[in-house]
Amino acid sequence: MPLLTxxxxxxxxxxxxxxxxxxxxxxxxxxxPVTEIVMRWFAMFADGRIYAxxxxxxxxxxxxxxxxxxVGVPLGLLxxxxxxxxWFFEPLFSFGFPLPKIAxxxxxxxxxxxxxxxxxxxxxxxCLFPMVLFSYHGARGISPMYLWSAQSRGTGRVRMLWRxxxxxxxxxxxxxxxxxxxxxxLVAVVSEMVSGGGGLGELMIRxxxxxxxxxxxxxxxxxxxxxxxxxxxxxxxxxxLLHWHVAEA
Amino acid sequence: MPASACLxxxxxGMRYGEGAQAVQALSEIDLDIKEHEFVTIVGPSGCGxxxxxxxxxxxxxxxxxxxxxxxxxxxxxxxxxxIVFQRYSLFPWLTVRSNIGYGLDEQGVARAERxxxxxxxxxxxxxxxxEDRYPRELSGGMQQRVALAQTLACQPDILLMDxxxxxxxAQTRRILQDEVRRIWRQGAKTxxxxxxxxxxxxxxxxxxxxxxxxxxxxxxxxERGFDVADxxxxxxxxxxxxxxxxxWRSVKAEVEAAHA
Amino acid sequence: MKAFPVVKIIPLLLxxxxxxxxxxxxxxxxxxxxxxxxxxxxxxAMLRSGELMANTLASFARAGAGFFIAAIVGVxxxxxxxxxxxxxxxxxxILLLIYPVxxxxxxPLFMVWLGIGDASKVAVIALACLLPIVIxxxxxxxxxxxxxxxxxxxxxTSERRLLWRxxxxxxxxxxAAGVRxxxxxxxxxxxxxxxxSSEAGLGYLIFSYGGVGADDAMLAVVIYLAALGFLxxxxxxxxxxxxxxxxxxxx
Numbered sequence: 001m002p003l004l005t006x007x008x009x010x011x012x013x014x015x016x017x018x019x020x021x022x023x024x025x026x027x028x029x030x031x032x033p034v035t036e037i038v039m040r041w042f043a044m045f046a047d048g049r050i051y052a053x054x055x056x057x058x059x060x061x062x063x064x065x066x067x068x069x070x071v072g073v074p075l076g077l078l079x080x081x082x083x084x085x086x087w088f089f090e091p092l093f094s095f096g097f098p099l100p101k102i103a104x105x106x107x108x109x110x111x112x113x114x115x116x117x118x119x120x121x122x123x124x125x126x127c128l129f130p131m132v133l134f135s136y137h138g139a140r141g142i143s144p145m146y147l148w149s150a151q152s153r154g155t156g157r158v159r160m161l162w163r164x165x166x167x168x169x170x171x172x173x174x175x176x177x178x179x180x181x182x183x184x185x186l187v188a189v190v191s192e193m194v195s196g197g198g199g200l201g202e203l204m205i206r207x208x209x210x211x212x213x214x215x216x217x218x219x220x221x222x223x224x225x226x227x228x229x230x231x232x233x234x235x236x237x238x239x240x241l242l243h244w245h246v247a248e249a
Numbered sequence: 250m251p252a253s254a255c256l257x258x259x260x261x262g263m264r265y266g267e268g269a270q271a272v273q274a275l276s277e278i279d280l281d282i283k284e285h286e287f288v289t290i291v292g293p294s295g296c297g298x299x300x301x302x303x304x305x306x307x308x309x310x311x312x313x314x315x316x317x318x319x320x321x322x323x324x325x326x327x328x329x330x331x332i333v334f335q336r337y338s339l340f341p342w343l344t345v346r347s348n349i350g351y352g353l354d355e356q357g358v359a360r361a362e363r364x365x366x367x368x369x370x371x372x373x374x375x376x377x378x379x380e381d382r383y384p385r386e387l388s389g390g391m392q393q394r395v396a397l398a399q400t401l402a403c404q405p406d407i408l409l410m411d412x413x414x415x416x417x418x419a420q421t422r423r424i425l426q427d428e429v430r431r432i433w434r435q436g437a438k439t440x441x442x443x444x445x446x447x448x449x450x451x452x453x454x455x456x457x458x459x460x461x462x463x464x465x466x467x468x469x470x471x472e473r474g475f476d477v478a479d480x481x482x483x484x485x486x487x488x489x490x491x492x493x494x495x496x497w498r499s500v501k502a503e504v505e506a507a508h509a
Numbered sequence: 510m511k512a513f514p515v516v517k518i519i520p521l522l523l524x525x526x527x528x529x530x531x532x533x534x535x536x537x538x539x540x541x542x543x544x545x546x547x548x549x550x551x552x553x554a555m556l557r558s559g560e561l562m563a564n565t566l567a568s569f570a571r572a573g574a575g576f577f578i579a580a581i582v583g584v585x586x587x588x589x590x591x592x593x594x595x596x597x598x599x600x601x602x603i604l605l606l607i608y609p610v611x612x613x614x615x616x617p618l619f620m621v622w623l624g625i626g627d628a629s630k631v632a633v634i635a636l637a638c639l640l641p642i643v644i645x646x647x648x649x650x651x652x653x654x655x656x657x658x659x660x661x662x663x664x665x666t667s668e669r670r671l672l673w674r675x676x677x678x679x680x681x682x683x684x685a686a687g688v689r690x691x692x693x694x695x696x697x698x699x700x701x702x703x704x705x706s707s708e709a710g711l712g713y714l715i716f717s718y719g720g721v722g723a724d725d726a727m728l729a730v731v732i733y734l735a736a737l738g739f740l741x742x743x744x745x746x747x748x749x750x751x752x753x754x755x756x757x758x759x760x
Contacts, residue, residue, distance in 0.1 A: 009602035030621055091517040092524065098738030100697040103712070103731050105704065106719025111541065145337035148308045149396075151326035153352035153403050167342040186611040193616070194704045194716075201614070205705070208617035216618055220610060228609040244342045244383045 032214050041218040050222060056199035057192065058226060060116055061184035064123025068180060071124075072131025073173055077165055079132070080139025093132055101126045102187065105194050119191040119199075126187045127180040134176025138169030171245050178234045185227040200226070255407055255439045256282040256305065261314035263300055263465070273464035274300050278314070280458065280467065282407070287433050287440045289454030291447055291496065293504045297465025298443045302411050305441060306332050318406055328352055331405035333413045338396035339384045345371070345395050346380040352403035370398040373432060390421035394428065401432070408433075410442045414449070426452055427479045447497045451489060452477055459496055461503040468499060543725040552729035560714075561733060568710040571627055572699040575634025579691060583639050584684060587646025588672055591680075597647075604640065612637035612694075613701040620706065630702045637698045638691035645687020649680030685749050692745060696738055 014034050020026060021033035028036075044050040078085045105122060112118035142165060150164045166173075192201025200223050207215035261278035264271055275297040282288050290298045303309045305316060307326040316323040318330065332338075339348055347354075350367045358366070371377055374394040384392055393413055400408060410429075414422040430453060433440055444450050450457050454473060461468040475488050483489040525545055531537040532544035539547075555561045590597040616633050623629035653676055661675045677684075703712025711734050718727035 006602070006605065009598060010606060013602050013606065088520045088523075091520045094517070095521060095735065095739055098693065098696070098742050099731070099735035100700045100738070102697060102704070103700050103715055103734055106716055106727055107724070107731070110719065110722070110724065143337050144308075145334050146340075148303075148306065148326065148332065149334060149338045150340075150351075151308070152306055152328060152330060152332045152405075152409075153399065154328035154355040159355070164340070167340070170342070186613065189611060190613045190701050193614070194701070204614060204617050208621060211621075213618075213621055216621070220614055220618065223611060223614050224609045227611060244385060246341060246385045 029211075029213060032217060036214055037217040037221065040214040041221055044215070044218055044222075050203075053198060053200045053203045053219075054222060054226070056116075056197075057185065057188045057201065057223075060119050060199065061123060061181075061188040061226075061230075064120045064188070065127050065177075065180055065184040067120070067124040068127030068131045068184075069177065072128045072176075073135045073166075074161075076132040076135025076173075077139045077161055077169060080136045080142075080169070081161065081165055086136075089132075090136075093129060097129055101129075102190055102194075105191055109195050114195050115197045118195065119188060119197065122191050123184050123187045127184050130179045130183065131173075131176045134172050134179070135169060138172025139165050141172065142168045171242055171247070174234075174238055174242060178231060178238075181230045181234050182227050185223070185230060189223055253284055254281045255284045255286070255319060256280075256441070257315075257317045258301075258305075259315050259317075261301070261304060261316065262312050263297065263304065263309070264312040275304075275311075276464035276466050278465075278467060280470075282439060282441060284439055285437045286456055287430075287442065287454055288456045288458060289442045289444060289450040290458045290460060291444055291450035291500065292460030292468075293462055293500055293507065294445065295465075295507075296460040296462040296503070298445075298460050299411055300465065301460075302332070302409050302441065302443050305407070306330050306409055328355075328403040329406045330409055331400035331403055331407075332409040332411065333393070333396045333400050335412050335415045338413075339392055339399070341384045344381050344383055345376060345387070348384070348395055349398045349402050351399060356403075366402060370402050373401070373435075374398045374428065388421075389417050390425055393417065393425060397429070397432070401436070401438075407439045407441060410440065412444055413442075415445070422449070429453065430477070431479055447493055447500060448483075451493045451496065452483060457492075457496060459499050462507055468503065471496070543728065547725040548728045548732065551725045552733060555726065555729060555733075561711075561730070564709055564711050564714050565737070568699055568703065568712065571630045571702075571710065572634055572695045575631045575699075576638050576691060576695045578631070578635040579638030579642055580688065582635075583642030583687075583691075584646045584677075586639075587643045587684075588650050588676060588680075590643070590647050591650030592668075592672065592676070600643075604643065607636070608640060613698055616698075616702050616705055625706050630699070630707070633702060634695050634698050637694050641687045641690040641694065642684070645690075646680060646684050649683030649687075650676050652683065653679040681753070689742070689745060692741065693738075696734075696741075700734075 018034045021028050021031055075085075075089065079089050080086070101122060104125065105118070108118040108122050108125075112121055146164060146168060147160065150160060155163060188199065189201040189204070192199035193205050194201075196202050196205075200219055204216060204219045204223070207213075207219060258278055258280045261275055262273070263275035264273055266272055278301060290301065292298050300309065304311050305318075305323065307323050307330065323330075340351065343351065346364075346367055349370050350363045353363045353366055367380075371380055374397055376391065376394055376398070379387065379391065384395070387395065396413070414425050417425065426449060429440075429442075432438070440453075442450075442453055444453075451473065457471045457473060459468045459471070460466065471492070473492065475486075477483060477486075477489070528537070528542070529545045532539070532542070532546075537544075552561075586596075586600060590600055612633055615636070616629070619629040619633045623632055657675055657679060658671065661671055666675070699710075700712040700715075703710045704716050707713045711730055714730045715727050715734070718724075718730065
């Protein structure tokens with residue numbers, strides 16, 4: 001039911017857009033009608049030229065995200081439970097947060113070249129911050145009695161981290177994943193727009209340079225759908241992964 | 250044959266904070282728990298009964314005094330002192346089976362043996378058929394049974410219980426009290442049980458320690474002197490009622506003194 | 510300004526010290542990363558020559574303009590949406606359409622519509638900042654205790670005064686959180702747009718220095734930008750605390 005009440009107003013907006021574009025009130029080469037954009041979008045899938053860029057952006061985003069999870073989660077958990085780790089790393093992440101990591105694109109390009117590696121590294125850097133932050137907060141929020149229970153059942157300090165702290169932090173960590181997946185797609189696209197090397201971002205810039213507004217819009221739609229789909233996928237997976245989870249009252 | 254001392258507490262003191270703001274949570278606690286005893290600790294809020302339990306568990310370090318378990322000083326937590334909390338005893342991401350088997354897994358027990366032992370404890374707490382459920386699927390009472398089984402499976406020297414039934418309704422509490430009593434009798438374990446419920450303290454404890462607050466100290470120690478049978482309606486037992494009244498007045502006096 | 514634990518700087522200093530040591534000892538070749546001392550010298554030179562100041566002004570003029578447009582429009586729209594169902598129904602679908610679109614990806618489209626100059630940048634920054642502010646204002650205004658509103662209305666307060674004197678102050682904490690997010694977004698979108706096309710600004714400096722291999726100058730600007738972002742956030746929080754206390758007294 002809520003879906004229907006959402007769709008109708010959106011449909012109205014799109015209809016208004018269509019009308020405005022068709023009546024020539026705005027230049028249709030600057031602001032094309034919705035139907036033409038949709039047709040171009042289908043055409044791009046039909047003739048297959050969307051697949052390579054789509055895959056490029058997708059795998060970079062996921063690779064960078066995976067790396068950020070692999071490094072960020074253990075680091076965040078460690079920071080949450082070990083004093084010196086928190087003392088050393090927390091200021092670094094606090095200071096790093098306000099810097100748009102995108103500003104590092106030229107540096108990464110000089111280190112890793114103009115193709116995929118520099119982009120994946122940038123996505124990794126950008127997703128690292130939320131992954132560390134959410135893992136850190138998850139680990140900090142654990143009730144000490146859980147840890148005491150585990151200790152009185154013979155769990156050592158090291159095993160404690162991944163046997164007890166990790167599962168208890170999982171809900172927060174997963175919030176981080178949901179945030180990061182959107183960031184990953186965004187950073188992938190922006191880095192592609194700036195440094196080329198294939199992907200939806202480069203497609204975007206190329207269609208702009210050729211004045212091909214319909215393709216630019218269609219690419220934008222694709223980018224949005226990719227971000228949206230991944231976010232929804234993450235949300236859906238949460239149900240299976242965290243089926244045992246009961247939110248603390 | 251006199252029972253040997255299982256737990257020895259000497260001059261335990263626990264102090265929080267510094268100088269004028271310092272709080273003496275516990276002061277000069279001297280207590281011995283013998284093997285196979287079921288000792289309940291009862292007292293008003295803030296008397297430090299839970300703190301004392303946590304000291305025995307090794308989660309806190311006393312400001313002064315010493316604790317020894319079977320002659321060995323207590324320096325930290327360990328599986329020789331099992332604890333059941335009111336909440337946070339069970340691991341929500343593990344099934345009942347995995348929860349109970351947790352301690353065994355830590356000890357490196359092989360899977361087949363582990364499953365056998367787990368089945369034994371599942372039977373002990375009457376949870377057959379629920380082995381593959383997750384804690385969120387269980388009622389509060391069932392969760393505490395699993396917590397109990399999980400702790401017992403590690404075969405601790407002493408069983409510590411921190412108001413374990415406080416969050417349960419009265420009927421479930423009675424049933425679980427009977428369970429604990431039955432398990433204690435069967436396994437002849439040593440139990441140290443903290444509660445604020447005077448009736449529970451008398452129903453379970455063969456020896457009852459009454460504590461007072463500010464500073465936390467032992468006010469009196471009473472031998473129950475009579476047995477309580479499982480399922481007994483101790484409301485009809487006059488010895489029970491007398492003891493309960495005595496302790497209730499003792500605790501009440503402390504609460505009133507604190508408010509004076 | 511709330512006391513900032515100075516101890517927190519130590520890990521950062523340690524990192525910088527390690528960086529310098531690695532460069533000096535030859536462990537870190539200059540082609541990979543210039544020594545921190547070079548970067549610091551470069552930073553000093555750019556500060557003295559006014560190059561940084563000029564470009565900072567260019568960048569912040571754009572970001573500031575976009576941000577302020579978004580703030581004013583966003584708060585107004587958010588308040589109206591909270592108070593009038595009709596407005597909410599009209600605006601919500603537009604928000605839903607824009608929300609999943611990554612705004613930096615819209616930069617080329619804005620350049621088609623508004624050219625490669627400042628207008629396109631200001632517009633995309635405004636759009637990017639608009640969403641968090643509208644949503645935060647809407648949520649904040651909706652969350653206002655109806656009792657507050659009813660008592661004011663019973664005293665004959667006009668709708669306009671009501672919005673300004675009751676709803677807005679009550680929604681302020683949430684609006685403030687949305688604004689803080691918007692500031693961070695503004696900086697990201699600004700730098701992205703300057704990378705893609707511009708001839709002035711901090712992003713432009715980073716991009717062009719990076720392009721000619723002047724890594725020490727590029728890193729100097731990056732560090733400067735990081736410090737600027739950090740200070741901006743701190744000043745924002747401090748200013749907010751000041752504003753909240755004034756408002757408490759004014760009522």
